[in-house]
Amino acid sequence: MTNQAENKSLQKLANLQRQHKGLINLMPLQTGGMLTDAAKKALTEFGDGYSVCDFCEGILCNVTNPPIRDFVQELLPQFLGSEVATITHGAREAKFMVMHSLAEPGNSILVDGNRHYTTVVAAERAGLNIIEVPNSGHPEFRVDVNEYAQLIRKHTPKLILLTYPDGNYGNLPDAGKLGGIAQEYNIPYVINGAYAVGRMPISMEEIGADFIIGSGHKSMASAGPAGVLGMKRKWEETVLRKSGKYSKKEIELLGCTIRGVPLITLMASFPYVKERVKNWDEQVSKAQWFSAELEELGFKQLGEKPHRHDLLHFDAPVLYEISKRVRERGYFLYKELKERGIWGPQPGLAKSFKLSTFAADRQQLGFVIDSFKSILNKYS
Amino acid sequence: MTNQAENKSLQKLANLQRQHKGLINLMPLQTGGMLTDAAKKALTEFGDGYSVCDFCEGILCNVTNPPIRDFVQELLPQFLGSEVATITHGAREAKFMVMHSLAEPGNSILVDGNRHYTTVVAAERAGLNIIEVPNSGHPEFRVDVNEYAQLIRKHTPKLILLTYPDGNYGNLPDAGKLGGIAQEYNIPYVINGAYAVGRMPISMEEIGADFIIGSGHKSMASAGPAGVLGMKRKWEETVLRKSGKYSKKEIELLGCTIRGVPLITLMASFPYVKERVKNWDEQVSKAQWFSAELEELGFKQLGEKPHRHDLLHFDAPVLYEISKRVRERGYFLYKELKERGIWGPQPGLAKSFKLSTFAADRQQLGFVIDSFKSILNKYS
Numbered sequence: 001m002t003n004q005a006e007n008k009s010l011q012k013l014a015n016l017q018r019q020h021k022g023l024i025n026l027m028p029l030q031t032g033g034m035l036t037d038a039a040k041k042a043l044t045e046f047g048d049g050y051s052v053c054d055f056c057e058g059i060l061c062n063v064t065n066p067p068i069r070d071f072v073q074e075l076l077p078q079f080l081g082s083e084v085a086t087i088t089h090g091a092r093e094a095k096f097m098v099m100h101s102l103a104e105p106g107n108s109i110l111v112d113g114n115r116h117y118t119t120v121v122a123a124e125r126a127g128l129n130i131i132e133v134p135n136s137g138h139p140e141f142r143v144d145v146n147e148y149a150q151l152i153r154k155h156t157p158k159l160i161l162l163t164y165p166d167g168n169y170g171n172l173p174d175a176g177k178l179g180g181i182a183q184e185y186n187i188p189y190v191i192n193g194a195y196a197v198g199r200m201p202i203s204m205e206e207i208g209a210d211f212i213i214g215s216g217h218k219s220m221a222s223a224g225p226a227g228v229l230g231m232k233r234k235w236e237e238t239v240l241r242k243s244g245k246y247s248k249k250e251i252e253l254l255g256c257t258i259r260g261v262p263l264i265t266l267m268a269s270f271p272y273v274k275e276r277v278k279n280w281d282e283q284v285s286k287a288q289w290f291s292a293e294l295e296e297l298g299f300k301q302l303g304e305k306p307h308r309h310d311l312l313h314f315d316a317p318v319l320y321e322i323s324k325r326v327r328e329r330g331y332f333l334y335k336e337l338k339e340r341g342i343w344g345p346q347p348g349l350a351k352s353f354k355l356s357t358f359a360a361d362r363q364q365l366g367f368v369i370d371s372f373k374s375i376l377n378k379y380s
Numbered sequence: 381m382t383n384q385a386e387n388k389s390l391q392k393l394a395n396l397q398r399q400h401k402g403l404i405n406l407m408p409l410q411t412g413g414m415l416t417d418a419a420k421k422a423l424t425e426f427g428d429g430y431s432v433c434d435f436c437e438g439i440l441c442n443v444t445n446p447p448i449r450d451f452v453q454e455l456l457p458q459f460l461g462s463e464v465a466t467i468t469h470g471a472r473e474a475k476f477m478v479m480h481s482l483a484e485p486g487n488s489i490l491v492d493g494n495r496h497y498t499t500v501v502a503a504e505r506a507g508l509n510i511i512e513v514p515n516s517g518h519p520e521f522r523v524d525v526n527e528y529a530q531l532i533r534k535h536t537p538k539l540i541l542l543t544y545p546d547g548n549y550g551n552l553p554d555a556g557k558l559g560g561i562a563q564e565y566n567i568p569y570v571i572n573g574a575y576a577v578g579r580m581p582i583s584m585e586e587i588g589a590d591f592i593i594g595s596g597h598k599s600m601a602s603a604g605p606a607g608v609l610g611m612k613r614k615w616e617e618t619v620l621r622k623s624g625k626y627s628k629k630e631i632e633l634l635g636c637t638i639r640g641v642p643l644i645t646l647m648a649s650f651p652y653v654k655e656r657v658k659n660w661d662e663q664v665s666k667a668q669w670f671s672a673e674l675e676e677l678g679f680k681q682l683g684e685k686p687h688r689h690d691l692l693h694f695d696a697p698v699l700y701e702i703s704k705r706v707r708e709r710g711y712f713l714y715k716e717l718k719e720r721g722i723w724g725p726q727p728g729l730a731k732s733f734k735l736s737t738f739a740a741d742r743q744q745l746g747f748v749i750d751s752f753k754s755i756l757n758k759y760s
Contacts, residue, residue, distance in 0.1 A: 001454045009450040010651045016422045016446050016644060020434050033429020042396045043427050047420055047645070049413020049597025049604045054400050055727065066396050070389040074381045089469050089605075092634040100505075118635050121623045125480075125631045217429025217640055224429045224640025225469075243501045251505045254472040255498050260597055260604025261641050264396060265427070271390045347435065 024364045026344025031359035032219035042268035058248040060256035071267050080212050081203025082230025090227040091194040091215040092118035097252040099126040101239040103158035110157040112143045114166030131155050139302050141169045145178040152185045159188040169303030170311030179208020194218050198273045200280040221269035226262035287357045293369045310358040322379045323350040340371045404744045406724025411739035412599035422648035438628040440636035451647045460592050461583025462610025468637050470607040471574040471595040472498035477632040479506040481619040483538035490537040492523045494546030511535050519682050521549045525558040532565045539568040549683030550691030559588020574598050578653045580660040601649035606642035667737045673749045690738040702759045703730040720751045
């Protein structure tokens, strides 16, 4: 790197600004992770490194000032419907922790065909074979949990995992029925609720799962990266096992995990998040209305219908046709929407696109629908 | 949890405030992690979950807006004296990544007796045996790197690790000499520089190490948790190996690590951090002067003398004697210092205490010395 290039790079770091500020946000990864005012305040209050650890006596989750202990040991298990809870760097790190604790290299695990890519990568990191329950394919991509039973008998996996909902189609498979199957075969059952916990009511106990995983930055109005992991008490000694040399320190957490700002925003937003899941019916109704309006424009909603989640995926052949003949290619949709104050579909994709209606109200979504109409008119 | 208890817990989350604001900060874990103004600004700019990922095309370290690619692929390797660099959740997570990639369960690794507890816990998580090169014991606790050679021959460890400096005494063993030993025996050599990288000049290449690890929240003016990992290019395929199913995704990073605010503060503070390491001589001189002044008061500095780092550890029998006869017991020192606007020694400890002079200037340290004098007078 030349001196000149270095200086240029350093200058860019002096004033980091986000381009997507103040836009109507429909980005599926982001709509559940927007900070509350309380979280924004906590962010600056505890910004300095290790400032959440002022009064640590050796265990992060036991710190009483700020009230981490209350949050992790009381509020979180109640919210998750779990007997025990802890905090993690994110959903993927929680999945790895559980896999690494319950299975040995060479073992198999059984997951749904709509699983997030990190489920596969976490299994690879733990040296595990992945068996997948296929989805039903285009256009609904449904996962039928009844298919787990046969594959459990065939492969005797060390655990089963269900993505609820998946991030691609926003499908909600029958998690409760899979709980019954897991109990029948006495096999540990992990719910990856990265897009459920903090958005919609969900209870590990009611589902009959052994583990429930949530994502702070995806669905709990938290800065990233942050995750939560709930479990039955019987797994505490396995997953939260202590070091042989340091009796306070949990091995899978390497002593402690989110020792900083992501934790404080997770905590500060929690009272709001706990309330907002009660509005889930309206969220679903809003998503269904929006989806119907976009289908009127010629887009085709993939995934379950009627849809029961704010994550929406549309096939959009008409946009693809436009992208083939315009200068901006696949970026034209991103550009057109951004000019109208809307941010959502990933830049560069136009054959199909994903949106989330979670953070926008009906008036904003009405404006989004009108914007799609005017974009289609402009290029038709 | 009763409704009343729950409401009380939720209320506590509504207004999270840090007690140790605006104090002279001597807390060893914190003095290198205080945010710059640029980092404070970036914190709110990129506070929302996943906002650093607006323009991600599949690899966090390739994102150009904000300029993560420049930072990780150009600036960071140059700063670390490494050929390749990446970002991690922290130093402990970097240690685990390297151990998990280079060694198999049942293998041994060789580390210094002053290693951080997380070195042990990371090894336990990876299923490794730990062999330790003992330190010289009280009062200097020195590690003689010559002792590695014999233990390498005896145990054929998969890697060796040196803590430089250690967090307990601030000792700086002869890292360069160990580089020669590592090369002689052709054994991968990891420098844990959690208290070096970002405080003092350090170069993996000059030391002759294979890996160098730093901590954002401990020493790089970053929010927590954040870490950096530099390595020789020959280790890239091992430690940063890609998923078999997702060719862009690094297995040990589970796809990506600090996807949020800790990364943005690490980047925003970097230009300042890069400059501040040039003032290291003054930092050392300040620490030596402060240490000599405290020894005048009857405290005994442990670790190397003359001391070459801002981390200081003092035996303080006189404080212990006081703590036995006052109402606050071991907390009296914390309370007395806090009343004077000083925060540093861990609450509850008085037999010995640790301080860091890194963040305070000479005038502030003069006030700290006077405060210790007046506390000793008060109770004598």
